[in-house]
Amino acid sequence: MLEQALQAAAALPEGDPLAAASALRAAGFPPDLAAAALTQVALRRKAVTKFGADAAVMHFTRAGLEQATRGPVAARRAARLAAAGATRVADLGCGIGADTIAFARAGLRVHAVDASPETAATASANVLALGLAADVLVEARDAMSVPLDEVDAVFCDPARRTTGGRRVFDPRSYSPPWDFVVGLAARVPMTVLKLAPGIDHALLPPGAEGEWVSVDGDVVEAAAWCGPLAAAPRRATLFQSAPTGSAAAPSVVSLTGNGITAAPVGHIGNFMYDPDGAVVRSHLVAEFAETVDGMLADPTIAYVHTPTYVPTPFGRCYEVLDQLPIALKRLRTALRALDVGSLTILKRGSALDVEELRRSLRLSGSRAAIIALTRVAGAPAVLLLSRVPDPGNAAPSQ
Ligand SMILES: C[S@@+](CC[C@H](N)C(=O)[O-])C[C@H]1O[C@@H](n2cnc3c(N)ncnc32)[C@H](O)[C@@H]1O
Numbered sequence: 001m002l003e004q005a006l007q008a009a010a011a012l013p014e015g016d017p018l019a020a021a022s023a024l025r026a027a028g029f030p031p032d033l034a035a036a037a038l039t040q041v042a043l044r045r046k047a048v049t050k051f052g053a054d055a056a057v058m059h060f061t062r063a064g065l066e067q068a069t070r071g072p073v074a075a076r077r078a079a080r081l082a083a084a085g086a087t088r089v090a091d092l093g094c095g096i097g098a099d100t101i102a103f104a105r106a107g108l109r110v111h112a113v114d115a116s117p118e119t120a121a122t123a124s125a126n127v128l129a130l131g132l133a134a135d136v137l138v139e140a141r142d143a144m145s146v147p148l149d150e151v152d153a154v155f156c157d158p159a160r161r162t163t164g165g166r167r168v169f170d171p172r173s174y175s176p177p178w179d180f181v182v183g184l185a186a187r188v189p190m191t192v193l194k195l196a197p198g199i200d201h202a203l204l205p206p207g208a209e210g211e212w213v214s215v216d217g218d219v220v221e222a223a224a225w226c227g228p229l230a231a232a233p234r235r236a237t238l239f240q241s242a243p244t245g246s247a248a249a250p251s252v253v254s255l256t257g258n259g260i261t262a263a264p265v266g267h268i269g270n271f272m273y274d275p276d277g278a279v280v281r282s283h284l285v286a287e288f289a290e291t292v293d294g295m296l297a298d299p300t301i302a303y304v305h306t307p308t309y310v311p312t313p314f315g316r317c318y319e320v321l322d323q324l325p326i327a328l329k330r331l332r333t334a335l336r337a338l339d340v341g342s343l344t345i346l347k348r349g350s351a352l353d354v355e356e357l358r359r360s361l362r363l364s365g366s367r368a369a370i371i372a373l374t375r376v377a378g379a380p381a382v383l384l385l386s387r388v389p390d391p392g393n394a395a396p397s398q
Helices: 002-011 017-026 031-056 062-067 071-083 098-105 117-129 178-187 277-281 285-291 328-337 354-361
Strands: 088-092 109-114 136-140 153-156 191-195 209-215 218-225 234-240 251-257 271-275 304-306 315-324 340-347 367-376 379-388
Touching: 002 017, 002 031, 017 031, 031 062, 031 071, 031 098, 062 117, 071 098, 071 153, 071 209, 071 218, 071 234, 088 098, 098 109, 098 117, 098 136, 109 117, 117 136, 153 178, 178 191, 209 277, 218 277, 234 277, 251 285, 271 277, 271 285, 271 379, 277 285, 285 304, 315 328, 315 367, 328 340, 328 354, 340 354
Parallel strands: 088 109, 088 153, 109 136, 153 191, 209 234, 340 367
Antiparallel strands: 191 218, 209 218, 234 251, 271 304, 271 315, 315 379, 367 379
């Protein structure tokens, strides 16, 4: 009956939940079932961005979908774990099973547990729906009670939200508790932890590789690769989705380094790069600067300047057209002289409120412009920029 209700709900047009509920009830589905099917179909539609075609047959809870790893990110992690020789992995806090599914597809046997019975049941249903049940055991169970002597790898993605759904930033509020999570590597050397992007580098287990992952420019997670899995002290991994409508897999590039090197400092160049958030969070700005032969214009600001254009996937490139006055009146005069009406404002190292500045400038011209509020050689500066298209893209994303 649930399967029929899901099919009927999926066939209805999006956008009018009341009409959809009436249509399902008119088709003979009880109100509770109709409501559950509509919620599930809405979650499946939302889940397409994370899971692509799999979303159509998967099951979700709202919280489980929000916390789930995106399919391609989970697949890459699973492939790396399999390539390192792992064969049996414990997924401790498996949620709706995004990582569990990826591990099973990479050829690993998985023991997945979640403390929430509803969430574990959802993971179980997903494993079944995707034909992976032979390689996966899902249990509703506290991660801390799982014996680890039968696995050669552990993955733990602790909950980083309160029961009310608010994000928690202090790892000591993670569940399972942080001491248990960081202690896993001492029990099973091939341990991978998924952590919030804001994790303090000092909290990573000693010797672990810290990886920061972005998808289309948004930093989505950090991971600690422990023991023999650590291949470099720090890594930035960037996923770039294929153009809308294309079924191609995302492209992935990765930058590694030690995370402690200082980038060279010089002066403003003809081109300025805004490094991807994964590069900045992984403290790899110096390594990135080396790839484009660039330098900082201020030791504390992560904009990288170069005399010539060098294509790179690791940051957005802008041509530096001019340096504008910092004082409001003179800045307004300069922008009005350029007939600027719409302004994109980048900011690094400036305390100015972007929206307040935009309002105070009162621009009404006919042209678009980009400025960066930043610092150059220790002093506040405003740079007038023009976006250089990403390599392989005709039109830049702003
Ligand atoms: C961030 S989610 C995991 C998401 C999962 N990796 C995915 O991609 O679908 C964390 C999960 O840990 C579970 N959890 C929290 N504390 C736990 C504990 N002590 N034992 C087992 N599971 C726990 C939560 O119920 C939640 O589903």
